[in-house]
Amino acid sequence: MFAQAETVATPEVLWWALVPLLVLAGAAVLLLTVASLVRRLPEWLPAAWTIVAGLAVLVSVVPLWNEVQDDGARSFLAGAVGIDGSTLFVTALLAVAVVATALLSRAYLTREDLPGVELYVLLLLSAAGGVVMASANDLIVLFLGLELLSIAVYVMAALHLRRIQSQEAALKYFVLGAFASAFLLYGIALVYGATGATGLARIAGYLSTTILLEDGMLMAGFGLLLVGLGFKVAAVPFHAWAPDVYQGAPTPVVAWMAAGVKAAGFAALLRVFVLTFGSWSGEWQPAVWGLAILTVLGGSVVAVVQTDVKRMLAYSSIAHAGFLLVGVQAASDRGTAAVLTYLGVYTLLACGSFAVVTVVGGAGDDRHGIDAYRGLGARRPWLAGAFAVLLLGQAGVPFTAGFVAKFGVIAAATEGHSYALAGIAMVSAAVAAFVYLRILVALYMEDRHLEDDDEAGAVEVDPAPWGPRIVITVSVALVLVLGVVPGPLVDLAKDAVPVLVGG
């Protein structure tokens, strides 16, 4: 009855290339095992463990990077997984975000008196999902990575058990995220139906060699994939969840959402659209063009009217997603490099900014109104100064890393003759700068009745624990250094252009 051979050929596994993924997943599983076996873990252990795992991934990326630069990209496990420069670049970003989030979480969980092993386990699992997405060479693998990433983040958003906003955020994120996943899966099904393959290399090969007489199914697949991934990176009009979720979720988790989830989402967008559907870029570019315009404009304009700093940063992160889409729209190597540079810079900015928000938020994690920041410049000059630098970075002021990032994507758009898009992006950057200026004004100019008002005493900010302190210091330093000497990051991003290898 079974006519097959007696043994099945086992796929080739490049174990060395899987090291980052294995470190993250293994660290999560080990941590969970230890936490189940030992009733009372020392409080510092899970955070330290996570940080060590993140640093180990960063270290392991270096030899892999050299290997890939010397021998070229590789694909293995029967073409399901690939390793190339962009994979490693995004993996490194995710590792940085994991370390930063763990540093923030330790202080946060202590302050809020929350039990916390699960947060670190889920953080590591989520990062493993992100790495799977960045190395996926198959739409099914990509989808599984995305689900792993998302499910862990849904729960992380709900982790502040006593804040009802946290539960609300998790529920909203979960319901909308489930919709997005369904869109994505349907898109995968339609692309499979149109091309007969789920492997990215085979899809790319099919699309570049075949002329489709009826491309309706493929177009619908493109559209649904774009909607699904657009949800994940919070592109307008699929952004509705972002402000509420950012506002409600624990602030360290928001740092991970802004830095890690966005990096993984754009890694997926680059792999699927720019790389795999590259030969059909004429078909999907208009859609991404529209999405990019809506997102940069929507995010920047709506951010202006917010009064809650966390919401402001949420809308500004939407605007950043728009700039990243501008780079994706270029559909060129230059655009890809610009997107990766932007992701690198934004990881630093997001981690740093939300570290400040974590500190200012105070016990209960609810002092996020712009009032909490009034006069901070006089009372906490270092903290306010750091926040000012990060905000100027987000605004894209020259001599900060943010300028390098914004310049990169806009240059890529101009090179791709998308002048209108580049112009709108620049206008939006100017509008968004107004948002950051509002916070800056609150920090320094409005030293509002600090002495004569009792209420002012309530917005006293506790001294920052060492975890957020490290995150803020490092991110501010890097934002300034990369602003003056952008070369290293830009060169790395240029070398990190993704390559598809057939399997």
Added chain:
Amino acid sequence: MSEFLRSWLVLVVFGGLAVAVVGTFLGLGSLLRPQRATEQKVMNYESGVDPQGDRWSQSNIRYYVFALMFVLFDVEVVFIFPWAARLEAYGMFGLVEMAIFIFILALGLFYAWRKRLLRWI
């Protein structure tokens, strides 16, 4: 195809037989036994005491963890099934992969147990 369907037909036939046997005996019993119903006799059986309240009672919401765990391990079975269909062919590789798969899922169960979620509330 007919070979394939015939192997399934065995299942259908045996399933049908099982239903038929049970149905026959229960049917015969209901035909042959004397039926003299009283109020006591038709009352729902509840461990020998008189039933109380409505037939409806809301379960504790925390039992949903059990439902979820059931679903997860149900999905696990779906993946074990194709492995079991050709166990020998996958050899050591398959065994190791499946062991990792089951270990990771069992870890979740272990964690739930240590968190004291598997207790009667």
Added chain:
Amino acid sequence: MIAMAALQGFDSLMSGDTVVAQNIAFGILAVVMIVAALRMVTTGNVVHAALYLVIVLAGVAGIFILLGAEFVGVTQVLVYIGAIVVLFLFGIMLTRGALGEDEEADTEKRRMAVLVGVLVLVVTGGAVLDSFGDAAVNRAAPSLTAEIGDTIFSQYIVPFEAVSVLLLAALIGAIVVARKD
């Protein structure tokens, strides 16, 4: 013995080009499914509705097997009947509500439900007819579970292990969210 005799009887029906037995089986399944589906939406008792759904889903599993899609059929039983319906029943048990007849669910939304049902039928039916028309199933090559196993253990080993990690994340999530403290 009886079983073997029955088998031999059926065998004559299935041999050669005739697929009469298959058609008969399909007819029986279809009638059972239609009746159960109608009862499911007309019964006022939610638990009964869930149990009628079991019959419908079992019928779908039977049709999958008739089409030679063994693994899909078994998965249908395991996941849909095993998991989804059990989740339905759990949901009914965990929520507050009358177990008996529920008149309210039966009136207002009926028109809308009919509309949605017809729409789904037309769209899916139209799509399937448009795509496949009268294309025949390859009767000589049923899709065997072993073949799916071969694919999983060669090509899709990463997704396979990723699924276990994914399920672990979901389980931890459920436990964290359910915890009381």
